[in-house]
Amino acid sequence: MNNSVEIKNLDLEFGAVKVLQNLNLEIGKGEFLVLLGSSGCGKSTLLNCIAGLLDVTAGQIHIKGNNVTWAEPSERGIGMVFQSYALYPQMTVEGNLSFGLKNAKLPKDEIAARIKRAAEILQIEPLLKRKPAALSGGQRQRVAIGRALVRDVDVFLFDEPLSNLDAKLRADLRVEIKRLHQNLQNTMIYVTHDQIEAMTLADRIAIMRGGKIMQLGSPDEIYGRPINKYVAGFIGSPSMNFLEGHLTGDTFEVGDVSIPMAGYDFANGGAANGAATLGIRPEHVVTGELVGNAPFQADVTVDLIEPMGSDTVVDCQFAGARFRLRMDGQARVTVGDTIRLGLDPSRASLFDKDTELRL
Amino acid sequence: MVDVTPDALAGPQGPKPRKTFSRRNIFLYGTLIMVALYYALPLYVMIITSMKGMPEIRLGNVFSPPVEITFAPWVKAWSEACTGLTCEGLSTGFWNSVRITIPSVIASIAIASVNGYALANWKFKGADAFFTILIFGAFIPYQVMLYPIVIMLREMGLYGSLSGLVIVHTIFGMPILTLLFRNYFTSLPEELFKAARVDGAGFWGIYFRIMLPMSVPIFTVAVILQVTGIWNDFLFGVVYTRPESYPMTVALNNIVNSTQGVKEYNVNMAATIITGLVPLTIYFVSGKLFVRGIAAGAVKG
Numbered sequence A: 001m002n003n004s005v006e007i008k009n010l011d012l013e014f015g016a017v018k019v020l021q022n023l024n025l026e027i028g029k030g031e032f033l034v035l036l037g038s039s040g041c042g043k044s045t046l047l048n049c050i051a052g053l054l055d056v057t058a059g060q061i062h063i064k065g066n067n068v069t070w071a072e073p074s075e076r077g078i079g080m081v082f083q084s085y086a087l088y089p090q091m092t093v094e095g096n097l098s099f100g101l102k103n104a105k106l107p108k109d110e111i112a113a114r115i116k117r118a119a120e121i122l123q124i125e126p127l128l129k130r131k132p133a134a135l136s137g138g139q140r141q142r143v144a145i146g147r148a149l150v151r152d153v154d155v156f157l158f159d160e161p162l163s164n165l166d167a168k169l170r171a172d173l174r175v176e177i178k179r180l181h182q183n184l185q186n187t188m189i190y191v192t193h194d195q196i197e198a199m200t201l202a203d204r205i206a207i208m209r210g211g212k213i214m215q216l217g218s219p220d221e222i223y224g225r226p227i228n229k230y231v232a233g234f235i236g237s238p239s240m241n242f243l244e245g246h247l248t249g250d251t252f253e254v255g256d257v258s259i260p261m262a263g264y265d266f267a268n269g270g271a272a273n274g275a276a277t278l279g280i281r282p283e284h285v286v287t288g289e290l291v292g293n294a295p296f297q298a299d300v301t302v303d304l305i306e307p308m309g310s311d312t313v314v315d316c317q318f319a320g321a322r323f324r325l326r327m328d329g330q331a332r333v334t335v336g337d338t339i340r341l342g343l344d345p346s347r348a349s350l351f352d353k354d355t356e357l358r359l
Numbered sequence B: 001m002v003d004v005t006p007d008a009l010a011g012p013q014g015p016k017p018r019k020t021f022s023r024r025n026i027f028l029y030g031t032l033i034m035v036a037l038y039y040a041l042p043l044y045v046m047i048i049t050s051m052k053g054m055p056e057i058r059l060g061n062v063f064s065p066p067v068e069i070t071f072a073p074w075v076k077a078w079s080e081a082c083t084g085l086t087c088e089g090l091s092t093g094f095w096n097s098v099r100i101t102i103p104s105v106i107a108s109i110a111i112a113s114v115n116g117y118a119l120a121n122w123k124f125k126g127a128d129a130f131f132t133i134l135i136f137g138a139f140i141p142y143q144v145m146l147y148p149i150v151i152m153l154r155e156m157g158l159y160g161s162l163s164g165l166v167i168v169h170t171i172f173g174m175p176i177l178t179l180l181f182r183n184y185f186t187s188l189p190e191e192l193f194k195a196a197r198v199d200g201a202g203f204w205g206i207y208f209r210i211m212l213p214m215s216v217p218i219f220t221v222a223v224i225l226q227v228t229g230i231w232n233d234f235l236f237g238v239v240y241t242r243p244e245s246y247p248m249t250v251a252l253n254n255i256v257n258s259t260q261g262v263k264e265y266n267v268n269m270a271a272t273i274i275t276g277l278v279p280l281t282i283y284f285v286s287g288k289l290f291v292r293g294i295a296a297g298a299v300k301g
């Protein structure tokens, strides 16, 4: 029994609306799993099912080997952190942390010890006597994490905990959550629509769409070998370039350009023929001196530049389509320049035109 | 050289000047003053009349202030005025009203707030049907139910008693109060309720520890609605109680309409003001809270 959470054939319907359909997921002990998907795809719903805040329509949920499908949220051994913090406004920070423990009828000294430990870990000791209204957003979210921490549970559930914070705080707290996971080694299930959070935090990412899990894998796999065109376009910023063309043996033809695909790792062993889509990430397009080594090279004219400091995103036309590539921030380019770019097929992705699945 | 700052601003700058006596202001404040007078004048007449003696009233100067101020009409209205049968003034009716209003307000608000909380947060089976029936109840005219309730109370042995009237007030307050509380609790963040469930709080734990402390404004609104509504009730009071337990409104009516002797306008005015004093006090004391409560979600769909 090495799995911390197991979800078996889970269905969830709101009236006639099927939000989750036959969902299966196994999450290992101590694993950090991120549920990533665009808004409305059912991430929060899945998390609420695991927490016991929603009654499932069909299927089972197991936590630590126990079937908890019918158990109350407080009996499942989970702690939960919400996007809106959901701190009890009339209680002090200490009251917020102790509320669950008092409900569980824990002895007083045990409650005090747990609050002390959580406050130390999260560095909120000076705030214990304050009300939530007197805290900043980052402090509130720390307290909310503390409320899950004092419960001393095996599974932490996060529902977009950083979405209400500004960019800098979000980056800081993200690191803290990662450190917390490294120290505690709890199982964490983390819902987000932010791919940076997903990539940086996750051991494994589950990409969700329309109530189904499209791809489940490590951040590397998701980024490097996206299973279909949707995942490929969803992950990465700026997003992947897609070229619609035709695959014949080892050659991909788009318009009057042919790109040799030798070195591409086809999913089912051999090459395939037919209409296909070639996906190339902007950061995998090489420019400057490196072009010489690339198996495929072409000249393009710069249409638009977006300097971002560390690097510069360049827009151009290539093979009759809009194409973006990422250059070093130091590179000197201006609109109208002609630059030479190089592509490496082994880092590209090929998708079937009709099924949109990886070739 | 004249000392001129080179970049001195020319043309309009700073706040836009406004005329105090613009046509818009005259119209606006004129209307407001007219309306205020329309409401304040009767009150003024009542107060000055209640402090005049009968000879002065007979002179007929309705708007002139009292030459000789007297509080005798107030004393008479409270303790001596006759209601046709007895001459005890309003005092008995006042205490009856207190004994009707306090339990009715407490019972109706306690039950309705729990109803509203259950409807908003615990999606039990049949909740929608229950809510629809309750709202429908708010639209049934009282007159239709007057007699059936007489029979019900008689069967229960409560007809004519104060507790019977308390039950009637509690039931009739239910639809609107439940709606009020349900809407308020729905407007509170749902994640707070979820967090409390994860923290192991049950139905009553969440109600008392989480919801109640956040609901002071809406409880204030409910208290004001109920106190004024029940205090001002005449119909139920006259139908469901006996003369010895008539509420104050009924007593007032009987004093003002008693046909014996001369009409004592000063006593009638004093009696009317005394009866209206309770709702008036409630408004003055809690006006601010009331507005805050309304703004906090009482009127949100």
Ligand SMILES: Nc1ncnc2c1ncn2[C@@H]1O[C@H](COP(=O)(O)OP(=O)(O)O)[C@@H](O)[C@H]1O
Residues within 6 Å of the ligand: A014, A017, A019, A037, A038, A039, A040, A041, A042, A043, A044, A045, A046
């Ligand atoms: N209580 C509800 N009743 C009906 N539909 C709901 C309810 N809650 C969520 N949904 C629907 O379920 C879908 C998934 O919602 P949710 O899990 O909140 O998405 P997200 O991935 O953004 O967290 C959405 O289309 C939403 O409209």
Ligand SMILES: [Mg+2]
Residues within 6 Å of the ligand: A043, A044, A045, A160
């Ligand atoms: Mg969500």
